[in-house]
Every structure is written in structure tokens, then in C-alpha cells.
Amino acid sequence: MWISCEDDKLSNEDQDTLYRYELHSNNRVSSLLMSESEYNNWVNNDGFSDSNIRLPLVQDVYKKFSDTYDFIFFVLNEPSIPSSLYYYGRLIGVSNNVEGIGKSIYDYSSDYGSSGKLKAVMQLTGLEYIKYGPALHEIAHQWANFALPTHSVDAPGSNLTSYPYGSHWGFTGGNTKGQLGGFEQSTLVENGNNSYTVDEFGPFANGGNGIPYNELELYLMGMIPVSSVSNFDMFTDITSLAINTSTFDFTASKTTYTPESLIDLLGDREPSVDNSQKDFKLLVVVITDEPLSDDEWSKVDATAEWFSKKEDDGTSLYNFWEATNGVASITIEN
Structure with missing residues (x-):
């Protein structure tokens, strides 16, 4: 069900990494294997929200994966949200180059190991939360709400x-x-x-x-x-x-x-709709303390396949393409 991290699609293969990485054979999702104590600390003490823990981990990811991703999603190998965490999903901004949305321009991507490509990192606290959790919600936080005093x-x-x-x-x-x-x-x-x-x-x-x-x-x-x-x-x-x-x-x-009062408040959006990015690339990494079972691989891979479909999925849920009315797309691949 998976191939090793020496796959030729990965970069910097000769560098040592802190963690062991495995790739699913469909080339959509991967896993990052921690020790039991590391995983317990990550989950019980919310390591994702601690920059002293999060930054070295993402830097390690970039030793194995190329700097081509707009977003990195970390997915916990848990059936549902652990009791120690208070969120189903959380997005942490890394860079922003969009004006006119109420958000300042910034770029901390070098702290993570990216050269300006990475926009944000996200953690989802359940294995199937790309489909059944707040994935659309968290992606929206890259751009909103910084505009209105709600x-x-x-x-x-x-x-x-x-x-x-x-x-x-x-x-x-x-x-x-x-x-x-x-x-x-x-x-x-x-x-x-x-x-x-x-x-x-x-x-x-x-x-x-x-x-x-x-x-x-x-x-x-x-x-x-x-x-x-x-x-x-x-x-x-x-x-x-x-x-x-x-x-x-x-x-x-x-x-x-009104449209006019939004412009008065925020200024023109730059890039405008004519020049804005509409196709995004996403890396999905499952954080786990045990190698994923075939069933776990299948579950998370199915959610990634669904979320990145560029068509109506025929259900009451919305993948990214559907949620943007077919205007935008996300590619999920290792």
C-alpha cells in the first residue's frame, strides 16, 4: 500500500531526517512516524501550536519533499479529535502577498524551510477530517476574516x-x-x-x-x-x-x-480576480506513532482523492472545486 521515502519524486534524499516517512502507492498522501513519546507530546501538549516544535518538524518535511506546495496539511492518525485538543482543525499562516483583504503582507516561509511558496500549515485532528471535518473552513482562513469587525x-x-x-x-x-x-x-x-x-x-x-x-x-x-x-x-x-x-x-x-463600501474599507484586492491564483498544491502528511494499516491508508487516501476532485461528487458534501463553484482547484500529491 505504500512505497518508501526513497521514491525518486522526493528531494534531498541524501539528508538525514528526524522522522521516518512513508508514501502511499497512489501518490496522494504520506505519513510521518514519531516515537510513542514524541506523538504523545505532539497530541497531549498540542505540539502543532508550539512554534518550537512545529518549525523543526516542517523543516524536516522539506528535507524529503520539494518546495512546491501552497499548503501542508498534517492529519492526526486518530478516529476523532483527541480529548487533549480543543480544535477540529487549525490553520497557521506562513505567508501572504494579497492586498485588499484586511491582512498585512508577510513572509515567514524561510522559518519553515520554504523559499516563499508555502502559504500556511494546517492540522486536522481526525484521520478522515479532510472530508468530514473543517478542511474548507480552515483553507478559508488564509484570506478571511481580516476584513470586518464582526x-x-x-x-x-x-x-x-x-x-x-x-x-x-x-x-x-x-x-x-x-x-x-x-x-x-x-x-x-x-x-x-x-x-x-x-x-x-x-x-x-x-x-x-x-x-x-x-x-x-x-x-x-x-x-x-x-x-x-x-x-x-x-x-x-x-x-x-x-x-x-x-x-x-x-x-x-x-x-x-455593498461592493462599494467594501472597496472603501479595504481598497482594491491585489491580485485582482483576473490575476489571482486559482490552482493550489497541497501536501497531506499523517502524523502517527505506528505505521498506518491498510485500512488507515485507504481511509485517508480516499478523503484526499475526494477533496481534490475537479467534478461534482454527487453527495451533499462539497469538495474544494465544488465549494468554489468550479473556479478553483487543489492538487494533492506527494
């Missing part, structure tokens, strides 16, 4: 004080619910006196790979022009929230965004 609250109630909601949409509308949260704008009802009703939604996320990217996300990613983003409302200063069977009632302050 708000959210922790629980329903009255006399609430909302707070800035970081890199997610919170109580923000869109043509559809967003990968990074937010509601469907067309369901919003104005009740008067800053009171609103809207169909249920998640301020943080809306169901993993079960929804596509919305227009605002696609614009920030460079997939559509700003003129294709429908007007939407963002709510801050949220003071009450009631959760009903299928709707939310809330009171808040409203700001309406």
Missing part, C-alpha cells in the same frame, strides 16, 4: 455585551451561510427598534464541508469580482439573543455593506 456572544440571554469575533463572521449575512459562520441574508426580518429575526446559523461555522463558500469568502479568496458580492448586513453591539426552534431573535446595531 461580533458575537457566548450564549442566549438579555442585557448581553457582545465582543469582537476575530477571524469569523459572527452575526454577518451572506448570500448563503458562510464557511466561517454567519447567516443567510435573505432570511433576515427587521422587527423594529433594532430587533431582528433570522434563520438559525453558526457564528463560527455552519457544518464543515456541508456548505460552499459564500460570495464574500469567494471575493476575498480571489475567485469572483467584488461586483458579484450581494449587499449584506453585519451586526455588532448585540444586547439580546433568543434561540427558537429554527430561528434566532436578537437586538443589535446594523451596518450594511
Whole structure:
């Protein structure tokens, strides 16, 4: 089911590595074998989030794999999220060269062993989370949300004080619910006196790979022009929230965004939709403390094959091509 790391597709074969690498025969996924103690430390102490542990590991990956990847996904060899971790997926930015999305230009790729190609590294905390977890959501974090000062609250109630909601949409509308949260704008009802009703939604996320990217996300990613983003409302200063069977009632302050006001706020996106990157290359590495079984190889390889398909997969889930309406693609290969 796998071939050794001496495969001729790998670079720097003569250099010693900290870890043992194995490649699946379909050339889509690989594994990084740690000792039991190293793996326990990585999982129990969230080694991915510790730069002192993460950077040497990625540098080691580059001793075996060429510097041709936009993203590196580390996938834990776990059936589901370990109890020691608080996230299903996490993206850590490495470089950004896009202006007009509210994000500064930076490049830390040399710290990781890349010469400017690597955009981000991600960890998914379950073996099949490329398909059944937040892969689309985490990729979106390369471009969003750095644009809008969104708000959210922790629980329903009255006399609430909302707070800035970081890199997610919170109580923000869109043509559809967003990968990074937010509601469907067309369901919003104005009740008067800053009171609103809207169909249920998640301020943080809306169901993993079960929804596509919305227009605002696609614009920030460079997939559509700003003129294709429908007007939407963002709510801050949220003071009450009631959760009903299928709707939310809330009171808040409203700001309406149009394509013109987005440009006034952010400036023009550069590169524009005409010149933006739309085809990406992804390396998938399973982190494990035991060699993967045939069944484990098959599971993770199937998720990589599905996510990189450039066609409708015929299910209710969205691969990357589907989520971008066929505008963008991801190639997954060793």
C-alpha cells in the first residue's frame, strides 16, 4: 500500500531526517512516524501550536519533499479529535502577498524551510477530517476574516455585551451561510427598534464541508469580482439573543455593506480576480506513532482523492472545486 521515502519524486534524499516517512502507492498522501513519546507530546501538549516544535518538524518535511506546495496539511492518525485538543482543525499562516483583504503582507516561509511558496500549515485532528471535518473552513482562513469587525456572544440571554469575533463572521449575512459562520441574508426580518429575526446559523461555522463558500469568502479568496458580492448586513453591539426552534431573535446595531463600501474599507484586492491564483498544491502528511494499516491508508487516501476532485461528487458534501463553484482547484500529491 505504500512505497518508501526513497521514491525518486522526493528531494534531498541524501539528508538525514528526524522522522521516518512513508508514501502511499497512489501518490496522494504520506505519513510521518514519531516515537510513542514524541506523538504523545505532539497530541497531549498540542505540539502543532508550539512554534518550537512545529518549525523543526516542517523543516524536516522539506528535507524529503520539494518546495512546491501552497499548503501542508498534517492529519492526526486518530478516529476523532483527541480529548487533549480543543480544535477540529487549525490553520497557521506562513505567508501572504494579497492586498485588499484586511491582512498585512508577510513572509515567514524561510522559518519553515520554504523559499516563499508555502502559504500556511494546517492540522486536522481526525484521520478522515479532510472530508468530514473543517478542511474548507480552515483553507478559508488564509484570506478571511481580516476584513470586518464582526461580533458575537457566548450564549442566549438579555442585557448581553457582545465582543469582537476575530477571524469569523459572527452575526454577518451572506448570500448563503458562510464557511466561517454567519447567516443567510435573505432570511433576515427587521422587527423594529433594532430587533431582528433570522434563520438559525453558526457564528463560527455552519457544518464543515456541508456548505460552499459564500460570495464574500469567494471575493476575498480571489475567485469572483467584488461586483458579484450581494449587499449584506453585519451586526455588532448585540444586547439580546433568543434561540427558537429554527430561528434566532436578537437586538443589535446594523451596518450594511455593498461592493462599494467594501472597496472603501479595504481598497482594491491585489491580485485582482483576473490575476489571482486559482490552482493550489497541497501536501497531506499523517502524523502517527505506528505505521498506518491498510485500512488507515485507504481511509485517508480516499478523503484526499475526494477533496481534490475537479467534478461534482454527487453527495451533499462539497469538495474544494465544488465549494468554489468550479473556479478553483487543489492538487494533492506527494
